[in-house]
Structures are given as C-alpha cells and as structure tokens.
Amino acid sequence: MSSTTTRSASAHPSGARIAVTGLTKRFLTPSGSAFTALRDVTFSVEPGQFCAIVGPTGCGKSTTLGMVAGLDRASAGSVEVGGHEVQGVTRGVSFMFQADALLPWKTVLHNVMLGPILNHTSKKDAAAKARDWLRRVGLAGFEDHYTHQLSGGMRKRVAMAAALINEPAILLMDEPFGALDVQTKAIMQTELIGLWEELRPTVLFITHDLDEAVALADRVIVMTAGPGAVKASYDIDLPRPRGAVQELRYDQRFLEIQHHIWQSLKDEVERAYARDAAVPA
Amino acid sequence: MRTTTAPTRTDETGDTRFAAADKAASTAARRLRWRRRGLVWLARLAFVGFIVGGWQFCTGWTPNGSSTPLVDPFFFGRPSLVWQRTIELFRDGTSYGSFWFDIFTTMHEAVYGFFCGAVAGIVLGVVLGQSAFLADVIGPFIKMVNAIPRIVLGSIFIVAFGVGSTPKILLAAVLVFFVVFFNAFQGVREVDRNIVANARVLGGSSLQIVRHVTVPSALTWITASLHTAFGFAIVGALVGEVLGAQRGLGLIIRTSQNRFDPNGVFACMLVIAVITLGAEFLIGLVEKRLLSWRPVDQSTWSGV
Numbered sequence: 333m334s335s336t337t338t339r340s341a342s343a344h345p346s347g348a349r350i351a352v353t354g355l356t357k358r359f360l361t362p363s364g365s366a367f368t369a370l371r372d373v374t375f376s377v378e379p380g381q382f383c384a385i386v387g388p389t390g391c392g393k394s395t396t397l398g399m400v401a402g403l404d405r406a407s408a409g410s411v412e413v414g415g416h417e418v419q420g421v422t423r424g425v426s427f428m429f430q431a432d433a434l435l436p437w438k439t440v441l442h443n444v445m446l447g448p449i450l451n452h453t454s455k456k457d458a459a460a461k462a463r464d465w466l467r468r469v470g471l472a473g474f475e476d477h478y479t480h481q482l483s484g485g486m487r488k489r490v491a492m493a494a495a496l497i498n499e500p501a502i503l504l505m506d507e508p509f510g511a512l513d514v515q516t517k518a519i520m521q522t523e524l525i526g527l528w529e530e531l532r533p534t535v536l537f538i539t540h541d542l543d544e545a546v547a548l549a550d551r552v553i554v555m556t557a558g559p560g561a562v563k564a565s566y567d568i569d570l571p572r573p574r575g576a577v578q579e580l581r582y583d584q585r586f587l588e589i590q591h592h593i594w595q596s597l598k599d600e601v602e603r604a605y606a607r608d609a610a611v612p613a
Numbered sequence: 614m615r616t617t618t619a620p621t622r623t624d625e626t627g628d629t630r631f632a633a634a635d636k637a638a639s640t641a642a643r644r645l646r647w648r649r650r651g652l653v654w655l656a657r658l659a660f661v662g663f664i665v666g667g668w669q670f671c672t673g674w675t676p677n678g679s680s681t682p683l684v685d686p687f688f689f690g691r692p693s694l695v696w697q698r699t700i701e702l703f704r705d706g707t708s709y710g711s712f713w714f715d716i717f718t719t720m721h722e723a724v725y726g727f728f729c730g731a732v733a734g735i736v737l738g739v740v741l742g743q744s745a746f747l748a749d750v751i752g753p754f755i756k757m758v759n760a761i762p763r764i765v766l767g768s769i770f771i772v773a774f775g776v777g778s779t780p781k782i783l784l785a786a787v788l789v790f791f792v793v794f795f796n797a798f799q800g801v802r803e804v805d806r807n808i809v810a811n812a813r814v815l816g817g818s819s820l821q822i823v824r825h826v827t828v829p830s831a832l833t834w835i836t837a838s839l840h841t842a843f844g845f846a847i848v849g850a851l852v853g854e855v856l857g858a859q860r861g862l863g864l865i866i867r868t869s870q871n872r873f874d875p876n877g878v879f880a881c882m883l884v885i886a887v888i889t890l891g892a893e894f895l896i897g898l899v900e901k902r903l904l905s906w907r908p909v910d911q912s913t914w915s916g917v
C-alpha cells in the first residue's frame with residue numbers, strides 16, 4: 333500500500349479549528365417532555381489535530397458530531413468551525429459512519445466521484461480524481477464493482493476515499509470501524525493514520541474502543557454518561573509516525589496511557605450500565 | 614509478530630490456481646439455471662393445457678340423457694370458438710371497421726394514461742415524500758380522492774369530456790397515479806438517512822440529493838409499482854370504453870355482450886392478455902436496466 337511509504341511526517345495541517353462552546357441539546361420525548369442529551373459541552377480541537385471522543389453508549393457522542401457537521405441544531409451554545417459559527421451544513425466537512433453511507437446503485441468509482449460531482453466538478457475531472465483516490469486506498473481495479481460485491485473492509489476503503497476526495501478541512505468519524513472484525517479494523521486504522529498524516533485535516537473521531545482512541549489520537553476526550561458532558565481531556569504524547577496499530581498495543585507507554593484514561597472512563601461506563609439496567613425494558 | 618503495514622490484496626482478488634475450477638463451477642451453475650427455466654416453462658404449458666383443455670372438454674362433452682353439453686358454450690364460450698372468433702376479428706374486422714384500429718385506440722389510451730399517471734405519481738410521491746409539511750397538508754385529500762370508486766370517476770369523466778379518448782386516458786391515469794404515488798412516496802420515506810446526511814455534508818443541494826440519492830433509491834419501489842400500474846392503465850381504458858366509446862376493445866366487448874357472444878368477449882380478453890404480457894416484458898426490461906446494480910440472486914424470483 334502506498335500510504336505507508338508516501339507519508340510525510342511534517343505535513344502542514346490543512347484542517348480548520350473546531351470550537352464547541354456550552355453546547356446543549358434537548359430532544360422531545362414521545363411523551364412530550366424534554367430530554368437533555370448533551371449538557372454544556374465545551375472543547376476545542378486545533379487545526380490538524382486528531383481528537384478522539386470516548387464515552388459510554390447513549391452519552392451524546394453522535395449528537396455532538398451531528399451538530400459540528402451542521403446537520404442538527406443546538407438547543408443552546410455554539411459550534412465554530414474555522415472561526416465561523418456553524419449555521420446550516422458546515423462546508424469543508426466529510427463524514428464517515430459506522431454503517432457505510434455508500435450508494436448501492438452506483439459503482440465504486442461513481443460513489444467516490446459523488447463528492448466532487450456535488451460540488452460541480454466536471455465528470456471527467458471527478459473521475460480522474462476518484463481513480464487516483466481509489467488507487468491511494470488500494471482499490472485500483474475495483475472501479476466498476478458495486479458495493480454489494482465488496483467485503484466490509486473494502487467498503488470502508490471506498491467510504492474513506494469518498495470522504496477524503498473533497499480534501500476536507502474537517503473529518504468527522506462516528507465509530508467508522510465499529511462493525512469490522514479485529515484484523516480488518518487494525519489495517520483500516522493504520523491506513524487512516526497514513527492518510528491523515530499526509531493530508532492533516534482536523535479529525536473528530538468517535539469510538540467506544542479506548543485502545544483505538546489512544547492508538548490514533550493526539551487527544552482523547554472522555555464524556556460522562558448521559559446527559560453528556562466533557563469529563564476529562566488527555567493529551568496522548570506517543571511519538572508520530574506511530575506505525576502499525578497492532579504493534580502499538582504492546583508499547584509500554586501506550587498501556588500506561590490507556591490504563592490511566594480507563595480509570596476515568598470506567599466510572600461512566602458503569603454509571604451508564606447501571607442506569608440502562610435500572611430502566612425496565 | 615509480523616508487521617502488517619502493507620497488506621497485500623491476494624485475499625481479495627483470488628488465486629489463479631482456482632481459475633479453472635471457478636470456470637467449471639460457473640458453467641455448472643449456468644446449466645442448472647437453464648434447466649430450471651426449462652422446467653418452469655414446461656409447467657406453465659401444462660397448466661395452460663389443463664385449463665384450456667378442461668374448458669374445451671366440458672363445453673363439448675354431453676352426459677347421457679342430456680341435450681346440452683355439461684357446460685353450455687352458448688353462455689360460457691369455447692376455446693376453439695374463441696380462437697375462431699379471434700381470427701375472424703382480425704380478418705374481417707367489426708361493424709365499426711378494422712379490429713386493429715380498436716386495438717390501437719385502447720393501447721393509445723392506456724399508454725397515454727400510463728405515462729401521465731406514472732409521471733404525476735412519481736413527481737407528487739417524491740415531492741410529498743421529501744416534505745413532511747406538504748404531506749400533512751395534502752395527504753387527507755389524496756386519501757379522499759382515492760376512496761372514490763373508480764367507476765364513478767369514469768362516469769364523471771365521460772359526462773365532462775364526452776365519448777372521445779380523453780376520459781379514458783384520464784381514468785387510466787387516475788388508476789395508475791395512485792399505485793405509483795403510494796409506492797414512490799413510501800420509497801422516498803425509506804431512503805437511508807445516513808446516505809442523505811452524507812450527501813448533504815459532501816455539499817449536495819436539495820435538488821442534487823433528490824437526483825443522486827432520493828430518486829435512485831426510491832426507484833426499486835417505483836419500478837415494482839409500474840408492473841401493476843400498466844395492468845391498471847388497461848383496466849382504466851377498457852372500463853372507460855365500456856361506459857361509452859366510439860372505438861376500442863371495450864366497445865367490442867360491450868357489443869359482444871349485448872349480442873350474447875361470449876366468444877367475442879373472450880377473444881378481446883385474449884388480445885388484452887397478449888398486450889399486457891408484452892408491456893410487462895418491456896417494463897421488465899426497463900426495470901432490469903434501471904436496477905442492474907442489484908445482486909443477481911434476487912432476480913431469480915422475478916418470475917413471481
């Protein structure tokens with residue numbers, strides 16, 4: 333794969349700064365009362381930084397991401413991206429979800445072309461760019477396949493190419509590798525890091541896998557069990573380039589950091605579990 | 614432990630050693646498919662033979678001590694007579710003129726009605742499926758119109774537009790519209806929200822999302838409805854013609870009915886069946902083209 337050899341460790345960050353201030357989100361429950369999913373969330377991510385958010389299920393991670401993307405409106409507080417307050421869909425953002433958002437009726441090539449096409453790039457240029465990106469994620473030769481003909485890992489690569497082709501200033505990832513098997517997951521993580529080190533967008537990466545967060549990120553934010561709030565933030569001082577994710581798991585420093593953050597996350601996971609278990613099904 | 618920074622792709626592309634085995638397996642699979650198809654056709658022919666043969670037999674066989682056959686062909690027709698009548702219709706025409714012109718008239722009305730109804734159904738289905746507000750406003754009215762018995766609508770159209778082809782086209786269009794509309798609406802509602810969110814984030818405008826995401830996604834639903842819809846278009850044209858017309862298959866059916874000629878009615882039904890099967894085939898081709906991306910194993914069931 334070319335991504336591991338062409339990485340330049342000191343690429344200029346092309347990312348934008350994300351500043352989330354006092355973000356609160358309430359939902360209307362079916363019974364008509366308000367339910368607070370997020371309470372007063374404040375954090376910021378520096379340009380080109382890889383920031384992971386961990387927290388128990390249902391603490392509002394996806395909700396936070398949706399508001400950074402501008403897909404959803406905040407009940408209170410604000411999100412600023414690149415110095416501008418988010419109103420409507422944020423420009424220069426790409427998203428990657430756990431379930432892949434690929435179009436089953438388009439070929440791999442046309443799926444990757446979608447970003448440029450939606451931004452009014454000519455078909456020819458979009459196709460050339462998409463071919464280049466498919467090569468970069470190791471899928472040259474699969475241009476004319478449909479997504480149902482690909483394995484889970486290959487679909488993730490298509491999604492990655494489709495997300496990065498617009499050269500986003502911000503990459504939002506919502507448990508992107510959550511549905512993959514362990515080996516594929518490790519390979520995809522390594523590839524993601526390779527591409528990120530090359531392009532240096534600002535990344536906001538949601539996961540419930542603390543190992544993944546520590547292995548990939550510059551900073552890990554721990555959120556409290558619902559209503560979600562920022563509990564703590566940890567700088568990960570593992571040197572870059574970090575190389576293969578599987579290797580990193582045996583690194584002494586990695587284990588120390590992982591253990592340290594887990595002390596904080598554990599309480600929240602237990603609280604979330606106790607609360608879910610107490611609610612009659 | 615070995616580092617895996619550069620995974621190779623042999624696991625995904627397969628190994629050349631197995632190419633021969635792959636080829637043999639695919640030949641065997643293809644043969645099996647042809648065999649199955651042959652069996653299906655054989656069973657179909659047997660089924661038709663059973664029905665038509667039984668009908669022919671029952672309208673010809675006279676039980677002991679009875680003056681008329683078991684089933685009286687005067688009321689119920691007879692396959693051999695139906696066939697004879699069909700040939701007569703094509704050869705001699707009717708009292709109104711060439712039979713071909715009647716077929717053309719009905720087809721013309723059905724096809725126009727089909728297109729108008731389908732286009733209206735798709736457009737309104739997509740628009741209302743997109744906008745919850747519009748759906749809430751217009752929904753009850755659509756349900757109301759849908760509740761009106763179609764035959765009443767036919768009468769209204771004939772009174773309003775005379776006995777020309779306009780009321781038949783309208784009636785066919787209305788029938789088609791509701792089938793297509795409800796499917797298109799549902800299809801748009803079923804669009805994957807993740808995909809829409811993704812397209813929006815990538816910079817898609819509402820119109821682009823309709824074009825690249827919503828409509829293609831709803832197409833599975835829409836094309837499925839088109840099969841039924843063409844049948845409805847024919848029904849609309851025929852019912853309109855039976856209610857009042859100057860030409861068309863519906864008129865021939867009605868004249869035959871008035872002359873106690875069940876064979877004439879059946880002859881028209883035969884022609885209609887052939888037309889509908891032909892249209893079904895064409896729609897199937899269009900569907901296959903539009904939905905060529907779908908996994909193949911689904912289409913083995915498309916005979917149903």
Ligand SMILES: Nc1ncnc2c1ncn2[C@@H]1O[C@H](COP(=O)(O)OP(=O)(O)O)[C@@H](O)[C@H]1O
Pocket residue numbers: 359360369387388389390391392393394395396558
């Ligand atoms: N559209 C919605 N309407 C009502 N409640 C919602 C909605 N979206 C999310 N929630 C609730 O908000 C909380 C946070 O959800 P989410 O952000 O998806 O959590 P997670 O951290 O697992 O991604 C959950 O309790 C969820 O039930």
Ligand SMILES: [Mg+2]
Pocket residue numbers: 393394395506
């Ligand atoms: Mg989530």
